[in-house]
Amino acid sequence: MIRTRFAPSPTGELHIGGARTALFNYLFARSAGGEFLLRIDDTDAERSRKEYEARLLNDLHWLGLTWDAGPDIPSDTPLRQSERGEIYAQWMDRLREAGAVYPCFCTEERLTSLREGQTARGEPPRYDGRCRSLSPDEARRRMEAGERPCWRLALPEGYSAAFNDAVRGPQSFPAGTIGDFVVQRSDGTPTYLFASAVDDYLTGITHVIRGDEHVPNTARQLAIIDRMGWLRPVFAHIPMVLSADRRKLGKRTGSTPIREYRERGFLPEALDAYLATLSWTPEAEANPFDLASLAASFSLDKIAQSSPVHDEEHLLHWQREAIKQRGGEALAAELIAGEPRFAPFEERLAPIVADLLEEAPFLRDLNEALSFLWSRSDSEPREPWMPQLAAELAKLASWTPEAAEGLLRSFMKERGLKGRAFFHPLRRLLTGRDSGAPLPLVVFTLGREECAARLGLL
RNA sequence: GGUCCCAUCGUCCAGAGGUCUAGGACACAGCCCUUUCAAGGCUGCGACGCGGGUUCGAACCCCGCUGGGACCGCCA
Numbered sequence: 001m002i003r004t005r006f007a008p009s010p011t012g013e014l015h016i017g018g019a020r021t022a023l024f025n026y027l028f029a030r031s032a033g034g035e036f037l038l039r040i041d042d043t044d045a046e047r048s049r050k051e052y053e054a055r056l057l058n059d060l061h062w063l064g065l066t067w068d069a070g071p072d073i074p075s076d077t078p079l080r081q082s083e084r085g086e087i088y089a090q091w092m093d094r095l096r097e098a099g100a101v102y103p104c105f106c107t108e109e110r111l112t113s114l115r116e117g118q119t120a121r122g123e124p125p126r127y128d129g130r131c132r133s134l135s136p137d138e139a140r141r142r143m144e145a146g147e148r149p150c151w152r153l154a155l156p157e158g159y160s161a162a163f164n165d166a167v168r169g170p171q172s173f174p175a176g177t178i179g180d181f182v183v184q185r186s187d188g189t190p191t192y193l194f195a196s197a198v199d200d201y202l203t204g205i206t207h208v209i210r211g212d213e214h215v216p217n218t219a220r221q222l223a224i225i226d227r228m229g230w231l232r233p234v235f236a237h238i239p240m241v242l243s244a245d246r247r248k249l250g251k252r253t254g255s256t257p258i259r260e261y262r263e264r265g266f267l268p269e270a271l272d273a274y275l276a277t278l279s280w281t282p283e284a285e286a287n288p289f290d291l292a293s294l295a296a297s298f299s300l301d302k303i304a305q306s307s308p309v310h311d312e313e314h315l316l317h318w319q320r321e322a323i324k325q326r327g328g329e330a331l332a333a334e335l336i337a338g339e340p341r342f343a344p345f346e347e348r349l350a351p352i353v354a355d356l357l358e359e360a361p362f363l364r365d366l367n368e369a370l371s372f373l374w375s376r377s378d379s380e381p382r383e384p385w386m387p388q389l390a391a392e393l394a395k396l397a398s399w400t401p402e403a404a405e406g407l408l409r410s411f412m413k414e415r416g417l418k419g420r421a422f423f424h425p426l427r428r429l430l431t432g433r434d435s436g437a438p439l440p441l442v443v444f445t446l447g448r449e450e451c452a453a454r455l456g457l458l
Numbered sequence: 459g460g461u462c463c464c465a466u467c468g469u470c471c472a473g474a475g476g477u478c479u480a481g482g483a484c485a486c487a488g489c490c491c492u493u494u495c496a497a498g499g500c501u502g503c504g505a506c507g508c509g510g511g512u513u514c515g516a517a518c519c520c521c522g523c524u525g526g527g528a529c530c531g532c533c534a
Contacts, residue, residue, distance in 0.1 A: 041534065043533095043534080044533060044534070046533090047534085108531095111531085111532085115531090118459090119459065119460095120459090121459085122460075123460070124459080125530055125531095126530070150532045168463075172462090173461070173462075174462095177530085178530080179530090181531095185532040191532070191533085192533070193534090211528095212462095212463070212528070212529095214534090215462065216461075216528080216529045216530070237463090239463085239464075239527095240528075242526095246526070246527075247527085248528070277470055279470095281472070281482095304464095306464050307463095307464070307527065308469090309469065309470080311470065313469075313470095314483085314485090317483080317484055318484095320497095356496095357497095358497040359495070359496035359497055408493095412493095418493090419492090420494080423493030427493075433494090434494065434495080435495035435496080438492095439493065
């Protein structure tokens with residue numbers, strides 16, 4: 001059974017890059033009839049915040065993603081790393097028993113100057129393995145004296161890692177590229193590298209789909225996985241989404257939180273459809289606004305290897321398409337839900353909404369564009385022919401947009417009025433604006449009485 | 459600096475040696491439609507980074523260069 005996971009750290013809000021990683025994991029799992037897990041990687045107690053976790057879940061839900069296991073789903077196995085301390089401790093013991101790790105007493109200062117020296121000499125900065133040669137007795141003595149070491153994985157001599165990436169193909173890391181890395185901090189908590197590998201193993205993750213900034217980590221995690229003799233998951237590193245300045249989409253560089261797009265009125269299906277075009281394209285037959293359809297079209301080997309640039313213009317395009325997709329009927333209902341004053345026009349609202357949504361990509365625009373329905377502008381000048389028009393409108397046999405249009409046209413012709421000379425003052429009076437939906441639709445939506453009232457008949 | 463990755467219109471994607479005088483979408487420009495602003499329809503603008511190979515033939519394969527990016531934490 002295919003099983004994927006999205007494992008964000010609750011240290012900030014979900015943004016485009018994270019959402020896209022989550023979506024791809026979701027899509028891949030669903031495309032294979034597998035499971036999608038949500039795990040919270042909060043081993044960094046200092047930076048992790050509970051409120052971010054809640055927001056993460058909220059945003060993910062809003063995007064329409066569902067998971068088969070997650071921190072909000074009751075289970076025997078907690079999916080929050082901060083609650084899995086005992087599990088990591090157990091596996092750390094195994095690592096220790098196997099002699100795969102050693103305690104390191106190096107100070108932060110030494111580590112820093114070590115790095116600086118290496119960098120200055122043009123060497124790759126990495127731990128030099130000094131504490132590896134510490135005798136067990138010495139190590140015990142220092143621990144008993146109160147020193148708190150961190151624990152590093154003892155990389156085999158000449159360790160090099162190779163794996164086959166599902167999107168990037170064969171990858172290899174020459175020996176000597178990485179040094180003995182920390183698996184457990186001196187405060188006893190596991191590092192991401194270790195906790196993540198353990199969890200992926202324990203939860204049966206078959207495919208690790210993540211941003212390609214993690215490629216170097218894979219070599220390290222492979223060292224753990226191989227040392228423990230675990231079955232390796234398939235790794236699929238997807239190109240990171242870049243901001244317009246072509247930098248990593250980070251906290252600082254133009255990474256608008258998903259929450260903000262939501263607040264600005266974007267539709268979740270618009271976000272999903274947009275996200276799906278970043279390094280991937282759904283097949284032509286797929287409905288980009290439907291996650292199931294997207295999933296049916298998804299495949300890892302169709303993911304491009306170059307980094308896409310986040311472009312809000314494109315997002316906006318998908319928003320336009322998505323809102324059209326929703327249709328006048330559904331949108332009219334939402335409009336009323338948000339603004340009760342639209343209620344009186346309920347049964348005539350859909351057509352004008354359908355027309356308007358072509359130019360108004362957001363619900364709030366629709367709201368704005370239609371506010372004339374419940375707010376009259378009585379200060380507009382009335383033309384002498386208006387009461388007569390109102391009278392004819394009142395006698396109209398059937399009240400439909402088509403009938404209204406027919407009457408408007410013939411009335412205009414009979415009076416010898418030119419298009420603009422007729423429509424413009426009418427629009428001003430009826431809506432208080434210079435532009436908007438086609439007048440016949442405006443008239444139809446307002447209704448007989450309201451038209452009569454505004455035209456000065458009553 | 460080291461390691462790894464990437465390289466098609468301004469942007470997002472197609473393109474898996476001939477069907478490519480490179481296709482679509484967004485943006486932009488023009489035209490049409492039109493009571494208005496839009497939308498829509500049509501047309502246009504616009505790219506295989508450079509240099510070498512391999513091949514009868516290269517956007518697609520190889521090498522080099524250039525450019526861009528990521529990573530090198532007791533962050534994830």
